[in-house]
Amino acid sequence: MKVLTIAWNNVHRALRDRTGLFFLVALPLLLVFVVGAAFGGAGTPVVGVAGDAGVLRDDPAVRVRAFADEPSLRAAVEHGEVGAGLLRTGTGAPLLLVRSDQAGQQVRLLVTSALTREANRLSAAGFVAAHAGTDQATALSAVDSTRVEPVEVRTSTTGTALFPENFSGFDLGAANQLLVFTFLNSLTTAAALVEARTLGVTRRMLATPTPAWAVVAGEALGRVAIALLQGLIVLAGSALLFGVRWGDPVGAGALLCAFALVSGAAGLVLGAACRTQQQITGLGILLGLGLAAFGGCMVPLEFFSPTLRTAAFATPHGWANDGFDVLTRQGGDLFSIAPNLAVLLGFAVVLFGLGAWWLRRAMTR
Amino acid sequence: MTVLSCSGLRRRFGDVLAVDDVSFTIGEGETYGLLGPNGAGKTTTISMITGVLERDAGEVVVAGVPMSTRTVAAKRLVGYVPQELALYPDLTGRENLRFFASLHGAARSRVEHVLGVVGLADRADDLAREYSGGMKRRLNVAIGLLHEPKLLVLDEPTAGVDPQSRNQIIENVRTLAAGGMAVLYTTHYMEEAERLCDRVGVIDSGRLVAEGTRRELVERLGERDRISLQLEGDLARAAAVAGAVPSVHGVSAHGHGLELVVDDAREALPAVLSAISTGGAVVRAAEFDEPNLETVFLHLTGKALRE
Numbered sequence: 037m038k039v040l041t042i043a044w045n046n047v048h049r050a051l052r053d054r055t056g057l058f059f060l061v062a063l064p065l066l067l068v069f070v071v072g073a074a075f076g077g078a079g080t081p082v083v084g085v086a087g088d089a090g091v092l093r094d095d096p097a098v099r100v101r102a103f104a105d106e107p108s109l110r111a112a113v114e115h116g117e118v119g120a121g122l123l124r125t126g127t128g129a130p131l132l133l134v135r136s137d138q139a140g141q142q143v144r145l146l147v148t149s150a151l152t153r154e155a156n157r158l159s160a161a162g163f164v165a166a167h168a169g170t171d172q173a174t175a176l177s178a179v180d181s182t183r184v185e186p187v188e189v190r191t192s193t194t195g196t197a198l199f200p201e202n203f204s205g206f207d208l209g210a211a212n213q214l215l216v217f218t219f220l221n222s223l224t225t226a227a228a229l230v231e232a233r234t235l236g237v238t239r240r241m242l243a244t245p246t247p248a249w250a251v252v253a254g255e256a257l258g259r260v261a262i263a264l265l266q267g268l269i270v271l272a273g274s275a276l277l278f279g280v281r282w283g284d285p286v287g288a289g290a291l292l293c294a295f296a297l298v299s300g301a302a303g304l305v306l307g308a309a310c311r312t313q314q315q316i317t318g319l320g321i322l323l324g325l326g327l328a329a330f331g332g333c334m335v336p337l338e339f340f341s342p343t344l345r346t347a348a349f350a351t352p353h354g355w356a357n358d359g360f361d362v363l364t365r366q367g368g369d370l371f372s373i374a375p376n377l378a379v380l381l382g383f384a385v386v387l388f389g390l391g392a393w394w395l396r397r398a399m400t401r
Numbered sequence: 402m403t404v405l406s407c408s409g410l411r412r413r414f415g416d417v418l419a420v421d422d423v424s425f426t427i428g429e430g431e432t433y434g435l436l437g438p439n440g441a442g443k444t445t446t447i448s449m450i451t452g453v454l455e456r457d458a459g460e461v462v463v464a465g466v467p468m469s470t471r472t473v474a475a476k477r478l479v480g481y482v483p484q485e486l487a488l489y490p491d492l493t494g495r496e497n498l499r500f501f502a503s504l505h506g507a508a509r510s511r512v513e514h515v516l517g518v519v520g521l522a523d524r525a526d527d528l529a530r531e532y533s534g535g536m537k538r539r540l541n542v543a544i545g546l547l548h549e550p551k552l553l554v555l556d557e558p559t560a561g562v563d564p565q566s567r568n569q570i571i572e573n574v575r576t577l578a579a580g581g582m583a584v585l586y587t588t589h590y591m592e593e594a595e596r597l598c599d600r601v602g603v604i605d606s607g608r609l610v611a612e613g614t615r616r617e618l619v620e621r622l623g624e625r626d627r628i629s630l631q632l633e634g635d636l637a638r639a640a641a642v643a644g645a646v647p648s649v650h651g652v653s654a655h656g657h658g659l660e661l662v663v664d665d666a667r668e669a670l671p672a673v674l675s676a677i678s679t680g681g682a683v684v685r686a687a688e689f690d691e692p693n694l695e696t697v698f699l700h701l702t703g704k705a706l707r708e
């Protein structure tokens with residue numbers, strides 16, 4: 037009972053802190069949005085057109101931006117302002133300007149397929165006009181009114197694709213933000229533990245008929261509850277606001293709980309070890325961002341060298357990141373992330389043991 | 402009945418022997434003042450008595466129940482008001498009290514009761530951070546009263562507060578002691594100790610150097626009360642009759658006055674006055690000089706209580 041009282045007191049105070057809440061809730065969601073928008077999410081490719089855009093104007097897959105002449109179009113393509121440029125002036129064949137990067141190739145495909153479709157339409161209309169003796173306009177409308185059952189093509193990726201189809205930029209950012217902020221906030225809000233000791237309230241709790249283990253357990257549970265609450269808010273918030281897919285809900289929930297346990301326990305250790313709030317803030321930011329970077333929250337693990345990849349799996353972030361990867365990209369479930377969960381729980385147990393021992397010592401020594 | 406008995410308390414921090422062989426007892430309804438300069442070891446002693454600090458040696462027993470950092474039984478009997486403001490500044494007064502009430506297992510109704518006792522009922526829902534210094538001190542005291550302890554331990558409960566809050570706290574403690582509570586009180590204010598404490602212990606550099614009532618301490622130092630009188634009439638005769646009063650130990654005359662050395666100025670005064678008027682002289686003015694704890698303190702520790 038007293039354990040719950042102390043834990044709730046921690047949560048209650050965290051919720052009351054307005055600036056704290058900003059970092060706890062608003063900032064991670066904001067970053068999910070920003071990162072998501074930067075990496076795609078809202079991206080419809082833009083095609084610059086000098087001359088008649090023709091059929092591209094009505095194509096939902098691209099957006100058209102008009103340019104006056106070739107030089108300005110060429111500059112825009114070179115600067116990456118548009119994905120590609122279509123030059124359709126004079127009498128010659130249309131010219132498509134693209135960069136050699138991935139986005140350029142993607143737009144090239146879109147534009148050529150749109151133009152091919154249009155060419156097919158026109159040639160079909162020509163055929164109808166020639167054989168039925170109607171004029172071109174009637175023939176075109178006849179072609180348009182013909183419904184062709186599309187040839188069914190199913191796409192699947194073979195080999196190990198980095199990102200599966202439908203994997204949006206929002207999905208990419210969200211898992212990383214979740215881990216970065218759950219851990220980071222857990223460390224920095226552990227300043228409350230130091231504050232409680234410097235204020236003397238920890239001693240005062242010990243002067244009540246509350247065993248020291250209950251005080252330690254209450255503080256530890258409070259840390260975990262705050263981490264879990266924050267994780268849940270980012271998880272649910274990003275799913276509801278930006279449509280982020282987290283994969284198997286049971287797996288994602290379990291992974292979040294395990295990571296919240298690790299975060300809470302790490303907060304407990306830091307809160308017991310530090311003597312001043314400045315130490316906590318400094319060390320917390322250093323460890324929070326450092327471990328996140330090593331664990332692949334800043335740069336995806338795929339881009340790591342083999343050595344760095346091994347180092348990544350020395351951090352809880354690495355294991356959690358890998359777990360979310362399995363859930364979101366490979367369609368994994370609770371069973372397939374069991375190793376990740378086990379390692380994270382191991383981290384949590386060790387950190388809890390250390391933190392409890394340390395805090396207990398710091399309280400009555 | 403003895404409520405607190407501690408014996409042979411010792412605690413070392415690195416090279417500093419903060420408390421060295423401290424022993425004393427406090428009875429029911431008794432208020433005991435622990436006086437000493439900064440760093441004397443008062444807080445360390447109190448922390449061991451309340452079971453929030455490990456001790457190197459010694460015993461603490463509260464109403465027959467042994468106290469340690471690991472027991473909870475004895476802690477039910479003790480109310481602790483720490484020297485620092487041990488409150489959550491981001492909680493309201495009432496929320497602070499409710500939190501500690503649930504740790505003490507005290508009823509919710511006690512929260513409202515102690516709010517009334519310390520005069521914070523109308524500010525109970527303000528954040529503790531927004532309280533004045535005196536109000537914070539009163540809340541600090543209130544938390545120690547939640548569970549109606551047998552022993553109330555207050556570590557400088559009036560440090561840095563306005564006279565009004567100070568009076569309120571002192572009156573609270575008096576009332577509680579009158580109701581049978583044993584009180585252990587430390588302070589830097591001599592007047593406070595004299596007003597409040599039945600007995601005092603003087604601690605210096607970790608050792609209890611003297612203990613007793615104010616009078617006992619004063620006498621041990623060879624200090625005595627003095628009465629100064631301004632007279633009209635026969636000074637020599639007045640000196641003779643006054644010197645004959647049993648509790649008067651010495652008389653000296655100067656100008657229009659007499660100076661008497663007595664055991665207890667307040668007790669001796671009526672007998673002295675009636676003897677002098679019988680002797681035919683008229684007393685124009687009378688003045689006491691009672692050596693106070695400040696004097697005792699200076700004598701014992703060579704330091705002023707407040708530095």
Ligand SMILES: Nc1ncnc2c1ncn2[C@@H]1O[C@H](COP(=O)(O)OP(=O)(O)OP(=O)(O)O)[C@@H](O)[C@H]1O
Binds near residue numbers: 418
């Ligand atoms: N946690 C600690 N670590 C190291 N030294 C300590 C610690 N607590 C107290 N001391 C030392 O023990 C001695 C006694 O300190 P204590 O706080 O008991 O004094 P005090 O009588 O309460 O003083 P004050 O009137 O200033 O409150 C001091 O020399 C102090 O520096």
Ligand SMILES: [Mg+2]
Binds near residue numbers: 443444445484556
């Ligand atoms: Mg002190």
